[in-house]
Amino acid sequence: xxxxxxxxxxxxxxxxxxxxxxxxxxxxxxxxxxxxxxxxxxxxxxxxxxxxxxxxxxxxxxxxxxxxxxxxxxxxxxxxxxxxxxxxxxxxxxxxxxxxxxxxxxxxxxxxxxxxxxxxxxxxxxxxxxxxxxxxxxxxxxxxxxxxxxxxxxxxxxxxxxxxxxxxxxxxxxxxxxxxxxxxxxxxxxxxxxxxxxxxxxxxxxxxxxxxxxxxxxxxxxxxxxxxxxxxx
Numbered sequence: 041x042x043x044x045x046x047x048x049x050x051x052x053x054x055x056x057x058x059x060x061x062x063x064x065x066x067x068x069x070x071x072x073x074x075x076x077x078x079x080x081x082x083x084x085x086x087x088x089x090x091x092x093x094x095x096x097x098x099x100x101x102x103x104x105x106x107x108x109x110x111x112x113x114x115x116x117x118x119x120x121x122x123x124x125x126x127x128x129x130x131x132x133x134x135x136x137x138x139x140x141x142x143x144x145x146x147x148x149x150x151x152x153x154x155x156x157x158x159x160x161x162x163x164x165x166x167x168x169x170x171x172x173x174x175x176x177x178x179x180x181x182x183x184x185x186x187x188x189x190x191x192x193x194x195x196x197x198x199x200x201x202x203x204x205x206x207x208x209x210x211x212x213x214x215x216x217x218x219x220x221x222x223x224x225x226x227x228x229x230x231x232x233x234x235x236x237x238x239x240x241x242x243x244x245x246x247x248x249x250x251x252x253x254x255x256x257x258x259x260x261x262x263x264x265x266x267x268x269x270x271x272x273x
Contacts, residue, residue, distance in 0.1 A: 044069035047084055047096040049076050050249050051257055053150050053206030054107035055095035059247040061111050061202050064125060065118045077264075108146055111199055127199050138193060141181060141200035149174045150203075153210060156217035157262050158273040168218040175222050175231060178204070182230040189230060190237035201238070208238050209251040213258040 046062065046069050048055035062069050074084050074094050087096045087103040097104040097113065104113045111127065120126035128135045152174060155167035178192075187194035192201050207214075215221055225232040238244050265273045 043098070043100050045072050045098040046070070047072045047074055047087060047098065048094050049074050051076065051254060051261075052094050053154075053210060054146070056206045056209075056248045057107055057202050058095045058097060058110045058114070060205050060243055061114045061127060063243040063247055064127065064197060064202070065114060066124060067114070067118060076261075108142060108203070111142070111202060115199075125197070127197070127202060129193060129196070129198055134193060134198075137185065138198040138200045141178070141192060142198075142203040144174075145178075145200065145203040149178070150206060153214045156214055157258050158265055160266070160270070160272055163272060164218075168220055171214060171218065172220065172222065176228060179223070179228040179231045182234070189233050192234065201234075204234075205238055205244055205248065208235065208244060209248045209254045211235070212251050213255050216255060217258060217262060 044062070044067055046055065046058055048059065048071060050073065059069075059071070072083070074081055080092055084094065084096065085092055087098060088094075088105040091105060093105075095105070095107055095110060097110045099113075099117060104110050115127045118124055128138055149171065152167050152171045155163060156171070159167060182189070182192060185193055189195075191197050192204065211222065222228070223231075
């Protein structure tokens with residue numbers, strides 16, 4: 041029998057993506073919750089001695105770290121079959137699009153959003169501006185692909201959706217932390233259609249925390265950072 045564990049922190053957007061990928065594949069796994077504040081556990085430090093952070097996937101005793109690497113590993117370790125869906129589209133070009141947008145979401149959009157919680161002053165103001173621009177960029181990207189959705193690339197979930205799904209619970213927190221509002225459906229209809237579709241999926245609901253819990257958690261954590269790390273975390 042396979043042993044599959046996911047080391048995570050409940051609020052981690054990157055861990056949410058990995059949990060969703062496993063559920064989409066139909067893989068049974070154990071959620072192992074790590075400390076959200078120091079100290080880091082010996083288990084985490086042994087499993088990810090380089091980055092020392094979640095998420096970490098442990099498959100039959102072997103650790104895999106970094107969320108995009110984990111997502112690719114999940115796709116390869118449990119390849120598509122009649123009962124196991126693919127996280128990548130059929131054509132080489134569409135696979136490249138899926139990977140491109142997953143990379144943009146992870147390294148640009150999500151990281152910018154986290155700066156709203158961790159940074160202050162000019163860095164915070166810059167993040168506030170950039171995250172709205174990136175939201176619009178994704179709207180334009182979906183429109184350029186030319187599909188009606190509801191997923192990022194069309195009618196099937198891909199890595200791009202899995203990477204972006206943390207926005208479902210994080211959206212109210214980003215807005216509150218940055219004191220702004222994302223563009224309305226009239227301006228970004230495809231993004232809001234995507235959000236509405238994701239909120240209804242059982243695997244998404246199981247993989248992300250409630251938005252109201254996250255809103256309170258991020259506000260408290262920002263206060264902690266301001267008190268203990270006034271220069272930003």
